[in-house]
Amino acid sequence: MYSIDKLYHAVAQKGNVCVGLDAAIEYLPQAALQNGTNETEAMLDYNKAIVDATLDVAACYKVQIACYEALGVAGLELYSKTVRYIRERGALAIADIKRGDIADTAARYAKAHFSGDFEADFVTLNPYMGMDSLEPWLIEAEKRGKGAFVLLRTSNKGFRDFEGRQLKEGGFVYDAVGEKLNALAAQHAGQCGFGIFGAVVGAEAKSAAECEEAKALRATYGNLFFLIPGYGAQGGGAEEASLLLHADKNGGVVNASRSILTAWRHGADDAHPTLLGAAAAARTAALEMRDALRRQSAGQ
Amino acid sequence: MYSIDKLYHAVAQKGNVCVGLDAAIEYLPQAALQNGTNETEAMLDYNKAIVDATLDVAACYKVQIACYEALGVAGLELYSKTVRYIRERGALAIADIKRGDIADTAARYAKAHFSGDFEADFVTLNPYMGMDSLEPWLIEAEKRGKGAFVLLRTSNKGFRDFEGRQLKEGGFVYDAVGEKLNALAAQHAGQCGFGIFGAVVGAEAKSAAECEEAKALRATYGNLFFLIPGYGAQGGGAEEASLLLHADKNGGVVNASRSILTAWRHGADDAHPTLLGAAAAARTAALEMRDALRRQSAGQ
Numbered sequence: 001m002y003s004i005d006k007l008y009h010a011v012a013q014k015g016n017v018c019v020g021l022d023a024a025i026e027y028l029p030q031a032a033l034q035n036g037t038n039e040t041e042a043m044l045d046y047n048k049a050i051v052d053a054t055l056d057v058a059a060c061y062k063v064q065i066a067c068y069e070a071l072g073v074a075g076l077e078l079y080s081k082t083v084r085y086i087r088e089r090g091a092l093a094i095a096d097i098k099r100g101d102i103a104d105t106a107a108r109y110a111k112a113h114f115s116g117d118f119e120a121d122f123v124t125l126n127p128y129m130g131m132d133s134l135e136p137w138l139i140e141a142e143k144r145g146k147g148a149f150v151l152l153r154t155s156n157k158g159f160r161d162f163e164g165r166q167l168k169e170g171g172f173v174y175d176a177v178g179e180k181l182n183a184l185a186a187q188h189a190g191q192c193g194f195g196i197f198g199a200v201v202g203a204e205a206k207s208a209a210e211c212e213e214a215k216a217l218r219a220t221y222g223n224l225f226f227l228i229p230g231y232g233a234q235g236g237g238a239e240e241a242s243l244l245l246h247a248d249k250n251g252g253v254v255n256a257s258r259s260i261l262t263a264w265r266h267g268a269d270d271a272h273p274t275l276l277g278a279a280a281a282a283r284t285a286a287l288e289m290r291d292a293l294r295r296q297s298a299g300q
Numbered sequence: 301m302y303s304i305d306k307l308y309h310a311v312a313q314k315g316n317v318c319v320g321l322d323a324a325i326e327y328l329p330q331a332a333l334q335n336g337t338n339e340t341e342a343m344l345d346y347n348k349a350i351v352d353a354t355l356d357v358a359a360c361y362k363v364q365i366a367c368y369e370a371l372g373v374a375g376l377e378l379y380s381k382t383v384r385y386i387r388e389r390g391a392l393a394i395a396d397i398k399r400g401d402i403a404d405t406a407a408r409y410a411k412a413h414f415s416g417d418f419e420a421d422f423v424t425l426n427p428y429m430g431m432d433s434l435e436p437w438l439i440e441a442e443k444r445g446k447g448a449f450v451l452l453r454t455s456n457k458g459f460r461d462f463e464g465r466q467l468k469e470g471g472f473v474y475d476a477v478g479e480k481l482n483a484l485a486a487q488h489a490g491q492c493g494f495g496i497f498g499a500v501v502g503a504e505a506k507s508a509a510e511c512e513e514a515k516a517l518r519a520t521y522g523n524l525f526f527l528i529p530g531y532g533a534q535g536g537g538a539e540e541a542s543l544l545l546h547a548d549k550n551g552g553v554v555n556a557s558r559s560i561l562t563a564w565r566h567g568a569d570d571a572h573p574t575l576l577g578a579a580a581a582a583r584t585a586a587l588e589m590r591d592a593l594r595r596q597s598a599g600q
Contacts, residue, residue: 066401066408072417073380077373098401100426101366102456108366117372126400128428128451130458151428156402158430165476166468173473176465 001191003121003147004225007092008192010059011250015290016241018094018227019058019282020257021047021082023067023075027261029278040071040078045275047082050261051089053279057286059253060092062227063120080117093120094227098151100126100133107136114140122147124200124227127177131184134197138188141196148197149227152177153217155202178221185223194251198225203241203254214243218251218298226252231289232259238289242296249298260285301491303421303447304525307392308492310359311550315590316541318394318527319358319582320557321347321382323367323375327561329578340371340378345575347382350561351389353579357586359553360392362527363420380417393420394527398451400426400433407436414440422447424500424527427477431484434497438488441496448497449527452477453517455502478521485523494551498525503541503554514543518551526552531589532559538589542596554593560585 023043025033032042051061063086068079086093095118099109113123114137125134125148137148153163153174163174178199185195199221205214218226226244231237231254241254263285264278265271273281323343325333332342351361363386368379386393395418399409413423414437425434425448437448453463453474463474478499485495499521505514518526526544531537531554541554563585564578565571573581 064405064408066399066405066412069412069418070408070416072412073373073377075412076376080373098399098426099366100400100428101398102454105364105366108364108370112366112369112372112375116370118369126398126426126428127461128400128426128463129454129456130461130463132456132458132461154402154429156429156432158432161427161430161432161480162473162476163428163430165473168466168468173462173465176462180461 002145002196003092004194004196004198005190005192006121007060007147007225007253008190008194008250010092011253014057014059016245016249016252016254016293017058017286017290018060018062018253018255019050019054019260019286020062020064020255021050022064022257022261023047023078023082027258029264029273029275031272031274032278040074044078044081046278048085049275049279050282051086051091053283054286055089055091057283057290058091060094060121061086062094062096062255062257064096064257083118083120087119087121092122094122094124094149095120096124098124098126100129102129103132103136106133107140110137110140114144114146122149124148125150127151131180138184138197142188146196149200149225150177150181150197152181152199152221153201155204155230159202178224181224182221189223193223194225195223198227201226201228201244203228203230203244205240205243211240211243214240218244218246222246228252228254231256238292238296242293242298245298247298249294254289254293256285256289260289302445302496303392304490304494304496304498305492306421307360307447307525307553308490308494308550310392311553314357314359316545316549316552316554316593317358317586317590318360318362318553318555319350319354319560319586320362320364320555321350322364322557322561323347323378323382327558329564329573329575331572331574332578340374344378344381346578348385349575349579350582351386351391353583354586355389355391357583357590358391360394360421361386362394362396362555362557364396364557383418383420387419387421392422394422394424394449395420396424398424398426400429402429403432403436406433407440410437410440414444414446422449424448425450427451431480438484438497442488449500449525450477450481450497452481452499452521453501455504455530459502478524481524482521489523493523494525495523498527501526501528501544503528503530503544505540505543511540511543514540518544518546522546528552528554531556538592538596542593549594554589556585556589560589
């Protein structure tokens with residue numbers, strides 16, 4: 001069974017929330033740092049508490065490796081333990097690594113993130129160098145039942161610089177990526193019908209034109225499962241994100257990191273919660289997000 | 301002083317060779333593994349021996365992090381020690397990480413690779429998401445005197461899939477990247493005149509048209525220092541690479557990894573060299589490469 005089939009079933013059961021474990025010491029409540037553990041131990045405890053509290057609400061977890069790389073070797077040990085814990089609890093881990101390199105190197109990266117210390121269920125990839133930079137990942141994914149989300153149309157302010165440029169042949173650069181990913185999904189799909197490689201598509205549609213574009217992306221790439229960042233702290237909301245889901249509310253997971261990890265800050269009754277109190281606040285935020293997404297009608 | 305100024309002077313003194321430390325157990329001579337050390341220790345010893353043997357020939361060293369990530373947490377400790385050793389010896393280290401992510405995350409990555417365990421002099425970056433994904437790197441580079449090479453026009457077979465697509469406004473996707481990098485170099489340059497951010501440009505020009513394209517790239521992006529991979533094992537040669545250098549033979553470094561690291565395999569007199577013997581073979585290969593590049597006339 002491919003990771004994409006597991007994710008499809010998880011979404012059907014639990015909804016569309018992807019909890020982003022973007023480790024940062026400033027996201028932890030004071031209590032997490034007061035029992036004599038060092039910072040990376042405290043962060044691991046917090047990650048575990050968040051996972052434990054959200055297992056039945058989260059379709060999957062996304063772990064942004066940059067947060068861990070920033071802490072050096074000890075940070076990557078924390079990353080490894082976090083991804084391992086998610087998977088030990090029977091949940092799905094998306095390694096948000098956005099790697100992209102020539103074939104030989106991509107094969108090394110695929111080994112790094114589909115096996116060993118950093119084994120995850122999915123990775124995120126950057127397509128700039130071309131399809132031969134994705135192929136080694138595909139071979140490994142087929143062999144090990146893994147999956148990936150390839151950057152397609154992101155919603156950061158700079159996206160028009162390159163990925164959002166218009167092509168001579170029509171469409172945008174990201175359409176060229178999407179076309180290739182559509183072809184790939186037709187050849188490499190799970191039982192759920194979605195390609196084993198999906199796409200990263202941003203959810204910050206604000207204007208009417210952007211909403212139409214979001215709907216068009218969902219329609220054009222019907223067999224691509226979407227990883228949708230930008231919820232909450234990055235400015236996206238349930239309405240925008242829902243435009244990228246299918247009518248049955250499947251076909252995408254919506255990531256929120258900071259708004260879930262720091263939900264404890266907005267607790268009216270307790271500004272200094274325990275670790276479990278902070279995890280409970282995270283669970284409430286995830287539940288509210290799940291329900292907000294359920295209330296919206298999907299893009300098509 | 302910026303890293304780019306140091307690199308410019310290193311090229312003027314030592315030539316254009318960038319030695320690529322792509323760690324792989326199969327690149328080591330048997331002798332490196334026979335003194336009771338474990339594999340990552342043996343690889344560190346080999347990396348150090350290569351650096352020691354090539355210090356006066358190599359303008360800089362490129363460390364491909366994928367090779368180390370593939371070995372898990374222990375691999376990244378090896379990576380950290382390798383980069384640190386290069387810098388302790390007074391040489392320049394390029395972290396070949398090809399990261400690219402939204403601004404908040406890019407700031408985390410910049411912290412990771414411009415300070416702490418993984419501190420390097422330069423990084424490689426992927427521009428797909430746009431200039432706002434590069435800005436946090438630029439801020440950190442300005443603050444710490446660091447540099448970067450941004451993927452521009454690579455020469456892997458898939459490059460036409462996306463980066464080599466024609467734009468509606470004329471030129472290719474990579475021209476859009478180059479134009480932005482040119483503007484950036486005009487604002488953020490070292491004393492040598494080159495921008496503190498350069499570009500990764502492939503060296504596998506084979507046809508007459510490709511040679512013309514290489515010369516045009518050199519002329520168009522006169523103030524961008526080029527990191528030129530693809531020499532030796534990847535098929536590029538001195539002639540192709542030289543098209544990407546300026547008339548004074550500066551403005552670029554040419555990377556070779558496997559052909560230097562495994563030069564000992566081609567030693568006529570010794571199929572099972574010692575560690576120092578293998579490092580001496582690497583030195584000879586680097587010298588030959590330097591001289592081959594010196595014999596060529598530059599692109600402009």
